[in-house]
Amino acid sequence: MSEDHIEEQVISEAHDETAEHFDGKYPIEIEGLTNSFGDQVIHENLSLKVKRGEILGVVGGSGTGKSVLMRSVIGLQIPDTGTIKVFGNDVTAAEPDEEIGIRSRWGILFQGGALFSTLTVGENVEVPIKQFYPELEPELRHEIARYKTVMSGLPAEAASKYPSELSGGMKKRAGLARALALDPELLFLDEPTAGLDPVGAAKFDELTRDLADTLGLTVFLITHDLDTLYAICDRVAVLADKQVIAVGTIPELLETKHPWIEEYFNGPRSRAASATHERAQAMDKQPESGA
Amino acid sequence: MREWAEYKLDESDGGSTVSISGPLLISTIGVLDRELREFEGSVQRIDLSGATEIDTVGAWVVRRFSKEQDAEISGASDQASDLLAKVEESESTADIKPQRPRTLERVPEEIGERVIEFGHGVVRVVGFLGAVVAGFGTLLRHPSRFRGKALVRQLELVGVSSLGIIGLMSFLIGIVIAQQGAAQLRQFGAEIYTINLTGRLTLRELGVLMTAIMVAGRSGSAFAAQIGTMRLTEEVDAMRTIGVSPMEALILPRILAAVLMMPLLGFYASVVAIIGGAFVSELTLDIPFLTFLSRIQDVVPIYDLWVGLIKAPVFGLIVALSGCYQGMQVKGNAEEVGLRTTQAVVMAIFMVIVLDAFFAVFFSELGWA
Numbered sequence: 001m002s003e004d005h006i007e008e009q010v011i012s013e014a015h016d017e018t019a020e021h022f023d024g025k026y027p028i029e030i031e032g033l034t035n036s037f038g039d040q041v042i043h044e045n046l047s048l049k050v051k052r053g054e055i056l057g058v059v060g061g062s063g064t065g066k067s068v069l070m071r072s073v074i075g076l077q078i079p080d081t082g083t084i085k086v087f088g089n090d091v092t093a094a095e096p097d098e099e100i101g102i103r104s105r106w107g108i109l110f111q112g113g114a115l116f117s118t119l120t121v122g123e124n125v126e127v128p129i130k131q132f133y134p135e136l137e138p139e140l141r142h143e144i145a146r147y148k149t150v151m152s153g154l155p156a157e158a159a160s161k162y163p164s165e166l167s168g169g170m171k172k173r174a175g176l177a178r179a180l181a182l183d184p185e186l187l188f189l190d191e192p193t194a195g196l197d198p199v200g201a202a203k204f205d206e207l208t209r210d211l212a213d214t215l216g217l218t219v220f221l222i223t224h225d226l227d228t229l230y231a232i233c234d235r236v237a238v239l240a241d242k243q244v245i246a247v248g249t250i251p252e253l254l255e256t257k258h259p260w261i262e263e264y265f266n267g268p269r270s271r272a273a274s275a276t277h278e279r280a281q282a283m284d285k286q287p288e289s290g291a
Numbered sequence: 292m293r294e295w296a297e298y299k300l301d302e303s304d305g306g307s308t309v310s311i312s313g314p315l316l317i318s319t320i321g322v323l324d325r326e327l328r329e330f331e332g333s334v335q336r337i338d339l340s341g342a343t344e345i346d347t348v349g350a351w352v353v354r355r356f357s358k359e360q361d362a363e364i365s366g367a368s369d370q371a372s373d374l375l376a377k378v379e380e381s382e383s384t385a386d387i388k389p390q391r392p393r394t395l396e397r398v399p400e401e402i403g404e405r406v407i408e409f410g411h412g413v414v415r416v417v418g419f420l421g422a423v424v425a426g427f428g429t430l431l432r433h434p435s436r437f438r439g440k441a442l443v444r445q446l447e448l449v450g451v452s453s454l455g456i457i458g459l460m461s462f463l464i465g466i467v468i469a470q471q472g473a474a475q476l477r478q479f480g481a482e483i484y485t486i487n488l489t490g491r492l493t494l495r496e497l498g499v500l501m502t503a504i505m506v507a508g509r510s511g512s513a514f515a516a517q518i519g520t521m522r523l524t525e526e527v528d529a530m531r532t533i534g535v536s537p538m539e540a541l542i543l544p545r546i547l548a549a550v551l552m553m554p555l556l557g558f559y560a561s562v563v564a565i566i567g568g569a570f571v572s573e574l575t576l577d578i579p580f581l582t583f584l585s586r587i588q589d590v591v592p593i594y595d596l597w598v599g600l601i602k603a604p605v606f607g608l609i610v611a612l613s614g615c616y617q618g619m620q621v622k623g624n625a626e627e628v629g630l631r632t633t634q635a636v637v638m639a640i641f642m643v644i645v646l647d648a649f650f651a652v653f654f655s656e657l658g659w660a
Contacts, residue, residue: 104318117626122387135321137328143355144317144348147381151347156383160390164624183317183346214373215347 033082044242060239106186107179113171115163122159152177226273296323312341315349340366350374426538445548461560465567489568490591498561503606507639511614515635518618519628553607
């Protein structure tokens, strides 16, 4: 047994910094971020802080750079200027392929799921586990892959299916299972409910909230879905004019009187989503008041 | 250094208790998991009060152990209880890889499937050829539906933009033939026959054959990938619903372009190869450049040119047909596009070489030897 310990400690040295938990208040701190493609400036002097344990919704019109912002934070897009700190580490200093010691602490759900098409769902979930914790027994890895599959709301049999055999909604759930593989502290979701039917979308929202609460996740969530914003987001950040023009709860945002925000949250779709949300809350409260 | 999760066995008050301590995280559970798997003996209680942190993986390992031992879990924090409940409701025993039949069954089964698939493939290709001919017939009856612009665009892509690479390739092939041929012919003092060799070989065979291979690699693959991607993004379906026939809009212009361009490209390639041969003869054989060219006219029979020019459009048809056919077969995912593109090129080159052999026999029988 002692030999095992030694062997594993050698392996673990590479990941030592990954083991410690982050106790600061802001897992993500973005300051003075500027991104541009050629002449087209996407972000200019953008700043944003994400609080630990919150679900932050990021909204903005098409082309305001929501996905570019996410790609910058996860180190896939190197910004022109500005600093982005994730768990206190500067991600802008490293190339996309460089080891930065925090990749085992976040999980990312890309828009289309981005599953590895030659692997089954279960094997997809195992990829990050194998990468970061090669010392785990294969049997434990399989067990983790199985329960994560079910935890993400997929039927158990889906673990042995290939991505091409899954529907769009199932691909997203499988992508979520892979994002959750390492029990990350930080979860990035890029339009998780886009393209899902309303029932599926509501279930996905519920699942996100549930997982965030049980696992104590911080969630960075890009969405167009007003229902999602009302139902599960603690705060909402609005991207417009190349910057984050406001961050806060929805009532707080409405007080800013910014024309785009007003239009966004006072449109007919938003009012419907808000009404649904209020009804749902009223339903939740009724049994309590009756008792 | 990493702190690992550990356990202690405590045998008191009429039963054994396993006390687990340390962080129960995916990063620290590896050793404990292995030790608990190898654990022998029976345990009545699992004490979690020493656990500092826990995640779902830690909860899973504890729960599995407690289930195996039928032991009670005590001292769990609120978070730990939540996670234990969460992993319990997510338990599954499903396979991670699809079940594969045994090799003995799988091999003949797959061979059979491939043979059947090959048969269907042949039928489909012939059907596709028929559809192309029928589409061409429709076009002749309704010339106004002909897509001139698309044709011109494809003529440019297949023909004009490949002049550079085909020219370079042919020039080098001409050099190699003349230089290698001369090296062999010199052994019996027949260097002058290098001119015959270069002229006849390039005009009759290599000019057109190499061009067909290059067009298959350049344009046949592009046809398959373009049409395949359009099938994936449902562009082809959108066309059909608007009443635009993909046959007329996509396939016929490409096939026509390849059929029209191949003779021109083949002729061009032969001429450049002869120039390459003349160039190397001037340098190494002391046959002047212009003498080489004028000797070509005397030693190469005119039917060698016809042989090349007759084969060229047929090769063009095969290359374009296999490209468009494979493109139209794409369905499902992006991986399929790559697969079909490869198949288009392989099928085109293979068919071109097979047909070239038939042509060689055919023209010899005609007396054009």
